Amino acid sequence: NSFTDCNIYLSLKFSVILKRNDFSCRTLHNFILWKLVMSLMPHMIDEYQQKRVEFRKILLGILSERNRWSHCVEWTNKKLGMAVGALFIRDNFNHDSKETALEMIRTIREAFNELLAENHWMDSGTRAVAKSKADSMNERIGYPEFLKDPIELSKEYVTLQITENHYLGNVLAVLQYDAYHNLEKLRKPVDKDKWTTEPAVVNAYYNPNKNDIVFPAGILQPPFYSQHFPKSLNYGGIGVVIGHEITHGFDDKGRQFDKDGNMMQWWNNATVKAFRERAQCIVDQYSKYKLQEVDLYINGRMTQGENIADNGGLKQSFRVNYFILIIRLRISCVSKLRMYWLYVMPEYFGVSCDAECFEKTITMILTTMGPQKTTWFFSCGSPW
DSSP: OHHHHHHHHHHHHHHHHHTSTTOOHHHHHHHHHHHHHHHHGGGSOHHHHHHHHHHHHHHHOOOOOOOHHHHHHHHHHHHSHHHHHHHHHHHHOOTHHHHHHHHHHHHHHHHHHHHHHHOSSSOHHHHHHHHHHHHHOEEEEEOOGGGGOHHHHHHHTTTOOOOSSOHHHHHHHHHHHHHHHHHHTTTSOOOTTSOOSOSSSSOOEEETTTTEEEEEGGGSSTTTOOTTSOHHHHHHTHHHHHHHHHHHTTSTTGGGBOTTSOBOOOSOHHHHHHHHHHHHHHHHHHHTOEETTTTEEOOTTTTHHHHHHHHHHHHHHHHHIIIIIIIITOOOHHHHHHHHHHHHHHHHHOOOOOHHHHHHHHHHHHSSSOOSOOOSSOOSOOOO
16 A cells, blocks of 8 residues: 555665665664654744744844744645635635636737747747647636535545644644645546645646646735726736746746646757757846845846746736737727836835845845746846
Protein backbone atom coordinates (compact mmCIF):
# COMPACT_ATOMS: atom_id res chain seq x y z
CA ASN A 1 0.00 0.00 0.00
CA SER A 2 0.95 3.68 -0.07
CA PHE A 3 2.42 3.69 3.43
CA THR A 4 4.58 0.64 2.75
CA ASP A 5 5.83 2.20 -0.49
CA CYS A 6 6.63 5.41 1.36
CA ASN A 7 8.55 3.57 4.11
CA ILE A 8 10.60 1.69 1.51
CA TYR A 9 11.32 4.94 -0.33
CA LEU A 10 12.41 6.75 2.85
CA SER A 11 14.52 3.81 3.97
CA LEU A 12 16.36 3.82 0.63
CA LYS A 13 16.86 7.57 0.79
CA PHE A 14 18.20 7.46 4.35
CA SER A 15 20.54 4.60 3.49
CA VAL A 16 21.99 6.64 0.62
CA ILE A 17 22.48 9.67 2.89
CA LEU A 18 24.09 7.61 5.66
CA LYS A 19 26.63 6.14 3.21
CA ARG A 20 28.13 9.61 2.86
CA ASN A 21 31.20 10.07 5.03
CA ASP A 22 30.09 13.48 6.32
CA PHE A 23 26.73 12.21 7.63
CA SER A 24 26.02 10.19 10.74
CA CYS A 25 22.80 8.66 11.99
CA ARG A 26 22.84 11.15 14.86
CA THR A 27 23.13 14.10 12.44
CA LEU A 28 20.16 12.85 10.45
CA HIS A 29 18.04 12.36 13.57
CA ASN A 30 18.97 15.82 14.85
CA PHE A 31 18.04 17.39 11.53
CA ILE A 32 14.61 15.72 11.46
CA LEU A 33 13.90 16.76 15.06
CA TRP A 34 15.08 20.31 14.33
CA LYS A 35 12.70 20.57 11.36
CA LEU A 36 9.84 19.31 13.54
CA VAL A 37 10.62 21.78 16.34
CA MET A 38 10.92 24.71 13.92
CA SER A 39 7.59 23.85 12.30
CA LEU A 40 5.85 23.74 15.70
CA MET A 41 7.41 26.83 17.28
CA PRO A 42 5.02 29.33 15.63
CA HIS A 43 2.18 27.56 17.45
CA MET A 44 3.77 27.66 20.90
CA ILE A 45 3.83 30.18 23.75
CA ASP A 46 5.66 33.52 23.58
CA GLU A 47 8.73 32.20 25.40
CA TYR A 48 9.41 29.83 22.49
CA GLN A 49 8.35 32.41 19.93
CA GLN A 50 11.05 34.82 21.10
CA LYS A 51 13.79 32.28 20.34
CA ARG A 52 12.38 31.85 16.85
CA VAL A 53 12.32 35.63 16.36
CA GLU A 54 16.02 35.83 17.32
CA PHE A 55 16.90 33.02 14.92
CA ARG A 56 14.94 34.49 11.98
CA LYS A 57 16.36 37.97 12.65
CA ILE A 58 19.89 36.65 12.07
CA LEU A 59 18.97 34.30 9.20
CA LEU A 60 16.43 36.41 7.28
CA GLY A 61 16.60 39.91 8.73
CA ILE A 62 12.99 39.72 9.98
CA LEU A 63 12.71 41.99 12.99
CA SER A 64 9.36 40.86 14.42
CA GLU A 65 6.63 38.31 13.91
CA ARG A 66 3.00 38.96 13.06
CA ASN A 67 0.30 39.06 15.69
CA ARG A 68 -0.83 35.66 16.95
CA TRP A 69 -4.37 36.13 15.60
CA SER A 70 -3.03 36.86 12.11
CA HIS A 71 -0.91 33.72 12.11
CA CYS A 72 -3.82 31.59 13.36
CA VAL A 73 -6.19 32.89 10.69
CA GLU A 74 -3.69 32.30 7.89
CA TRP A 75 -2.74 28.82 9.13
CA THR A 76 -6.38 27.78 9.52
CA ASN A 77 -7.16 28.95 5.98
CA LYS A 78 -4.09 27.19 4.60
CA LYS A 79 -4.71 23.86 6.34
CA LEU A 80 -8.53 23.83 6.38
CA GLY A 81 -8.93 25.85 3.20
CA MET A 82 -12.03 24.15 1.83
CA ALA A 83 -13.95 24.52 5.11
CA VAL A 84 -13.00 28.21 5.37
CA GLY A 85 -13.72 28.65 1.67
CA ALA A 86 -17.23 27.28 2.08
CA LEU A 87 -17.96 29.95 4.71
CA PHE A 88 -16.40 32.66 2.55
CA ILE A 89 -18.38 31.91 -0.60
CA ARG A 90 -21.58 31.52 1.42
CA ASP A 91 -21.35 34.91 3.11
CA ASN A 92 -18.99 37.12 1.10
CA PHE A 93 -18.85 36.10 -2.53
CA ASN A 94 -20.91 37.29 -5.47
CA HIS A 95 -21.45 34.13 -7.52
CA ASP A 96 -22.07 36.15 -10.70
CA SER A 97 -18.35 36.98 -10.57
CA LYS A 98 -17.56 33.48 -11.89
CA GLU A 99 -19.42 34.09 -15.14
CA THR A 100 -17.90 37.55 -15.56
CA ALA A 101 -14.40 36.16 -14.99
CA LEU A 102 -14.98 33.40 -17.56
CA GLU A 103 -16.04 36.00 -20.14
CA MET A 104 -12.95 38.11 -19.38
CA ILE A 105 -10.74 35.03 -19.76
CA ARG A 106 -12.34 34.36 -23.15
CA THR A 107 -11.67 37.89 -24.43
CA ILE A 108 -8.12 38.04 -23.06
CA ARG A 109 -7.34 34.61 -24.53
CA GLU A 110 -8.55 36.00 -27.87
CA ALA A 111 -6.16 38.92 -27.43
CA PHE A 112 -3.31 36.50 -26.67
CA ASN A 113 -4.08 34.50 -29.82
CA GLU A 114 -4.18 37.71 -31.89
CA LEU A 115 -0.77 38.73 -30.54
CA LEU A 116 0.46 35.19 -31.19
CA ALA A 117 -0.64 35.42 -34.83
CA GLU A 118 1.16 38.76 -35.20
CA ASN A 119 4.56 37.68 -33.88
CA HIS A 120 7.15 36.87 -36.55
CA TRP A 121 9.82 35.10 -34.50
CA MET A 122 7.82 31.88 -34.04
CA ASP A 123 7.49 29.40 -36.91
CA SER A 124 3.98 28.54 -38.13
CA GLY A 125 4.01 24.97 -36.78
CA THR A 126 5.00 26.01 -33.26
CA ARG A 127 2.55 28.91 -33.41
CA ALA A 128 -0.31 26.52 -34.18
CA VAL A 129 0.63 24.26 -31.25
CA ALA A 130 0.94 27.31 -28.97
CA LYS A 131 -2.57 28.40 -29.93
CA SER A 132 -3.82 24.88 -29.20
CA LYS A 133 -2.20 25.04 -25.75
CA ALA A 134 -3.75 28.44 -25.00
CA ASP A 135 -7.18 27.21 -26.12
CA SER A 136 -6.79 24.06 -24.01
CA MET A 137 -6.06 25.90 -20.75
CA ASN A 138 -8.49 24.88 -18.00
CA GLU A 139 -10.07 27.74 -16.07
CA ARG A 140 -10.67 27.29 -12.37
CA ILE A 141 -12.72 30.19 -11.13
CA GLY A 142 -13.79 30.92 -7.56
CA TYR A 143 -14.21 27.54 -5.89
CA PRO A 144 -15.01 23.85 -6.51
CA GLU A 145 -18.74 23.17 -6.70
CA PHE A 146 -18.76 20.59 -3.88
CA LEU A 147 -18.27 23.42 -1.35
CA LYS A 148 -21.97 24.23 -1.71
CA ASP A 149 -22.90 20.69 -0.61
CA PRO A 150 -22.42 20.24 3.19
CA ILE A 151 -22.42 16.44 2.90
CA GLU A 152 -19.69 16.37 0.26
CA LEU A 153 -17.69 18.98 2.18
CA SER A 154 -17.86 16.87 5.36
CA LYS A 155 -16.34 13.92 3.50
CA GLU A 156 -13.16 15.97 3.05
CA TYR A 157 -12.59 15.99 6.81
CA VAL A 158 -14.00 12.65 7.89
CA THR A 159 -10.61 11.48 9.25
CA LEU A 160 -9.81 14.75 11.06
CA GLN A 161 -10.60 15.11 14.76
CA ILE A 162 -10.59 18.64 16.21
CA THR A 163 -11.18 19.42 19.90
CA GLU A 164 -12.18 22.73 21.44
CA ASN A 165 -9.53 23.20 24.13
CA HIS A 166 -6.32 21.60 22.83
CA TYR A 167 -4.70 23.90 20.29
CA LEU A 168 -1.35 22.15 19.86
CA GLY A 169 -3.11 18.80 19.72
CA ASN A 170 -5.27 20.18 16.90
CA VAL A 171 -2.15 21.35 15.05
CA LEU A 172 -0.65 17.87 15.25
CA ALA A 173 -3.95 16.32 14.16
CA VAL A 174 -4.06 18.57 11.09
CA LEU A 175 -0.45 17.73 10.19
CA GLN A 176 -1.24 14.02 10.51
CA TYR A 177 -4.36 14.51 8.36
CA ASP A 178 -2.26 16.27 5.69
CA ALA A 179 0.36 13.53 5.70
CA TYR A 180 -2.28 10.81 5.43
CA HIS A 181 -3.95 12.43 2.41
CA ASN A 182 -0.65 13.06 0.66
CA LEU A 183 0.44 9.46 1.11
CA GLU A 184 -2.91 8.24 -0.18
CA LYS A 185 -2.09 9.84 -3.55
CA LEU A 186 1.11 7.83 -3.94
CA ARG A 187 1.07 5.47 -6.97
CA LYS A 188 -2.37 6.68 -8.01
CA PRO A 189 -3.21 8.55 -11.25
CA VAL A 190 -3.20 12.34 -10.94
CA ASP A 191 -6.68 13.78 -10.52
CA LYS A 192 -6.49 16.77 -12.86
CA ASP A 193 -9.97 17.95 -11.88
CA LYS A 194 -9.19 18.35 -8.17
CA TRP A 195 -8.75 21.81 -6.70
CA THR A 196 -5.45 22.23 -4.87
CA THR A 197 -5.81 25.77 -3.49
CA GLU A 198 -8.04 27.32 -0.89
CA PRO A 199 -10.80 29.62 -2.29
CA ALA A 200 -10.53 32.36 0.38
CA VAL A 201 -7.12 33.62 -0.71
CA VAL A 202 -6.04 36.65 -2.73
CA ASN A 203 -3.92 34.88 -5.31
CA ALA A 204 -3.86 33.53 -8.86
CA TYR A 205 -1.51 31.11 -10.57
CA TYR A 206 -0.73 28.96 -13.59
CA ASN A 207 -0.10 25.24 -13.07
CA PRO A 208 2.06 23.86 -15.91
CA ASN A 209 1.49 20.22 -14.89
CA LYS A 210 -2.25 20.57 -15.50
CA ASN A 211 -2.25 23.54 -17.91
CA ASP A 212 -4.58 25.28 -15.46
CA ILE A 213 -5.14 28.95 -14.76
CA VAL A 214 -6.61 29.39 -11.28
CA PHE A 215 -8.39 32.42 -9.84
CA PRO A 216 -9.74 31.73 -6.33
CA ALA A 217 -12.77 33.57 -4.99
CA GLY A 218 -10.59 35.75 -2.79
CA ILE A 219 -9.12 37.68 -5.74
CA LEU A 220 -12.49 38.30 -7.41
CA GLN A 221 -13.23 41.32 -5.22
CA PRO A 222 -11.96 44.90 -4.86
CA PRO A 223 -9.43 46.22 -5.59
CA PHE A 224 -8.92 43.68 -8.43
CA TYR A 225 -12.54 43.28 -9.48
CA SER A 226 -16.05 44.46 -8.73
CA GLN A 227 -19.36 44.12 -10.53
CA HIS A 228 -19.82 47.82 -9.80
CA PHE A 229 -16.56 48.87 -11.51
CA PRO A 230 -16.61 50.00 -15.16
CA LYS A 231 -15.03 47.46 -17.50
CA SER A 232 -11.93 49.60 -17.97
CA LEU A 233 -11.11 49.25 -14.26
CA ASN A 234 -11.78 45.52 -14.19
CA TYR A 235 -9.52 44.99 -17.21
CA GLY A 236 -6.87 47.13 -15.52
CA GLY A 237 -7.18 44.95 -12.41
CA ILE A 238 -8.15 41.29 -12.72
CA GLY A 239 -7.77 41.50 -16.51
CA VAL A 240 -4.03 42.11 -16.20
CA VAL A 241 -3.82 39.20 -13.73
CA ILE A 242 -5.63 36.88 -16.17
CA GLY A 243 -3.28 37.83 -18.99
CA HIS A 244 -0.31 37.38 -16.65
CA GLU A 245 -1.32 33.80 -15.83
CA ILE A 246 -2.04 32.88 -19.46
CA THR A 247 1.41 34.18 -20.43
CA HIS A 248 3.04 31.97 -17.76
CA GLY A 249 2.14 29.03 -19.99
CA PHE A 250 4.66 30.36 -22.51
CA ASP A 251 7.41 31.92 -20.39
CA ASP A 252 10.88 30.46 -19.73
CA LYS A 253 9.40 27.62 -17.62
CA GLY A 254 5.83 27.23 -18.90
CA ARG A 255 6.97 26.76 -22.51
CA GLN A 256 8.64 23.49 -21.46
CA PHE A 257 5.22 21.84 -20.89
CA ASP A 258 2.69 20.84 -23.56
CA LYS A 259 -1.07 21.37 -23.49
CA ASP A 260 -1.56 18.18 -21.44
CA GLY A 261 0.95 19.20 -18.77
CA ASN A 262 3.71 16.87 -19.98
CA MET A 263 7.27 18.18 -19.84
CA MET A 264 8.59 18.11 -23.40
CA GLN A 265 10.10 20.39 -26.03
CA TRP A 266 7.32 21.22 -28.45
CA TRP A 267 9.09 24.28 -29.88
CA ASN A 268 11.63 23.74 -32.66
CA ASN A 269 15.23 24.81 -32.06
CA ALA A 270 15.00 27.96 -34.19
CA THR A 271 11.98 29.21 -32.25
CA VAL A 272 13.65 28.42 -28.91
CA LYS A 273 16.70 30.45 -30.03
CA ALA A 274 14.48 33.37 -31.10
CA PHE A 275 12.62 33.25 -27.78
CA ARG A 276 15.83 33.28 -25.76
CA GLU A 277 17.12 36.28 -27.69
CA ARG A 278 13.96 38.23 -26.86
CA ALA A 279 13.89 36.97 -23.27
CA GLN A 280 17.47 38.19 -22.88
CA CYS A 281 16.20 41.69 -23.64
CA ILE A 282 13.90 41.38 -20.62
CA VAL A 283 16.75 39.99 -18.49
CA ASP A 284 19.07 42.84 -19.47
CA GLN A 285 16.46 45.53 -19.00
CA TYR A 286 15.31 44.48 -15.55
CA SER A 287 18.87 43.86 -14.36
CA LYS A 288 19.54 47.57 -14.86
CA TYR A 289 16.77 48.61 -12.48
CA LYS A 290 17.84 49.52 -9.00
CA LEU A 291 15.52 49.55 -5.99
CA GLN A 292 16.71 52.77 -4.40
CA GLU A 293 15.10 52.00 -1.03
CA VAL A 294 17.35 48.97 -0.48
CA ASP A 295 20.25 50.03 -2.77
CA LEU A 296 20.20 46.76 -4.74
CA TYR A 297 19.68 45.82 -8.39
CA ILE A 298 16.97 43.42 -9.53
CA ASN A 299 18.09 39.95 -10.61
CA GLY A 300 16.70 40.03 -14.15
CA ARG A 301 17.53 36.41 -14.94
CA MET A 302 15.89 34.91 -11.87
CA THR A 303 12.76 37.08 -12.30
CA GLN A 304 12.38 36.79 -16.07
CA GLY A 305 9.31 34.51 -15.86
CA GLU A 306 7.37 37.03 -13.76
CA ASN A 307 8.57 39.94 -15.88
CA ILE A 308 7.57 38.26 -19.14
CA ALA A 309 4.16 37.39 -17.67
CA ASP A 310 3.64 40.95 -16.39
CA ASN A 311 4.37 42.45 -19.79
CA GLY A 312 2.21 39.88 -21.56
CA GLY A 313 -0.69 40.50 -19.18
CA LEU A 314 -0.50 44.24 -19.76
CA LYS A 315 -0.44 43.86 -23.54
CA GLN A 316 -3.40 41.49 -23.62
CA SER A 317 -5.64 43.39 -21.20
CA PHE A 318 -4.83 46.71 -22.87
CA ARG A 319 -5.67 45.25 -26.26
CA VAL A 320 -9.08 44.07 -25.03
CA ASN A 321 -9.70 47.37 -23.24
CA TYR A 322 -8.85 49.35 -26.36
CA PHE A 323 -10.63 47.32 -29.02
CA ILE A 324 -13.74 46.30 -27.07
CA LEU A 325 -14.36 49.37 -24.94
CA ILE A 326 -13.28 52.04 -27.40
CA ILE A 327 -13.73 50.77 -30.95
CA ARG A 328 -16.74 48.46 -30.55
CA LEU A 329 -18.61 50.47 -27.95
CA ARG A 330 -17.29 53.85 -29.20
CA ILE A 331 -16.59 55.05 -25.69
CA SER A 332 -14.41 58.09 -25.14
CA CYS A 333 -10.83 57.02 -25.74
CA VAL A 334 -9.23 59.50 -23.37
CA SER A 335 -11.50 58.90 -20.37
CA LYS A 336 -11.44 55.10 -20.56
CA LEU A 337 -7.71 54.77 -21.17
CA ARG A 338 -7.05 57.17 -18.32
CA MET A 339 -9.17 55.00 -16.01
CA TYR A 340 -7.36 51.85 -17.22
CA TRP A 341 -3.86 53.18 -16.60
CA LEU A 342 -4.77 54.87 -13.33
CA TYR A 343 -5.86 51.45 -12.09
CA VAL A 344 -2.89 49.55 -13.50
CA MET A 345 -0.33 51.98 -12.08
CA PRO A 346 -0.88 51.38 -8.34
CA GLU A 347 -1.18 47.63 -8.93
CA TYR A 348 2.11 47.46 -10.83
CA PHE A 349 4.12 50.24 -9.23
CA GLY A 350 3.48 48.85 -5.78
CA VAL A 351 2.25 50.25 -2.50
CA SER A 352 3.99 51.60 0.60
CA CYS A 353 6.60 49.29 2.10
CA ASP A 354 7.45 49.12 5.81
CA ALA A 355 10.76 48.16 7.41
CA GLU A 356 9.96 44.43 7.45
CA CYS A 357 9.00 44.60 3.77
CA PHE A 358 12.38 46.16 2.93
CA GLU A 359 14.19 43.44 4.87
CA LYS A 360 12.32 40.73 2.99
CA THR A 361 13.06 42.47 -0.32
CA ILE A 362 16.78 42.51 0.44
CA THR A 363 16.70 38.82 1.37
CA MET A 364 14.86 37.88 -1.83
CA ILE A 365 17.24 39.83 -4.06
CA LEU A 366 20.34 38.36 -2.41
CA THR A 367 19.09 34.77 -2.55
CA THR A 368 18.71 32.69 -5.69
CA MET A 369 14.96 33.21 -5.67
CA GLY A 370 14.92 36.89 -6.55
CA PRO A 371 11.80 38.97 -5.86
CA GLN A 372 8.68 37.42 -7.32
CA LYS A 373 7.25 40.68 -8.56
CA THR A 374 9.48 43.32 -10.09
CA THR A 375 7.28 45.14 -12.57
CA TRP A 376 7.56 48.60 -11.18
CA PHE A 377 9.01 49.11 -14.67
CA PHE A 378 7.69 48.43 -18.15
CA SER A 379 9.29 46.86 -21.20
CA CYS A 380 8.77 46.96 -24.95
CA GLY A 381 10.92 43.87 -25.56
CA SER A 382 8.73 41.09 -24.14
CA PRO A 383 8.41 37.99 -26.39
CA TRP A 384 4.68 38.23 -25.79
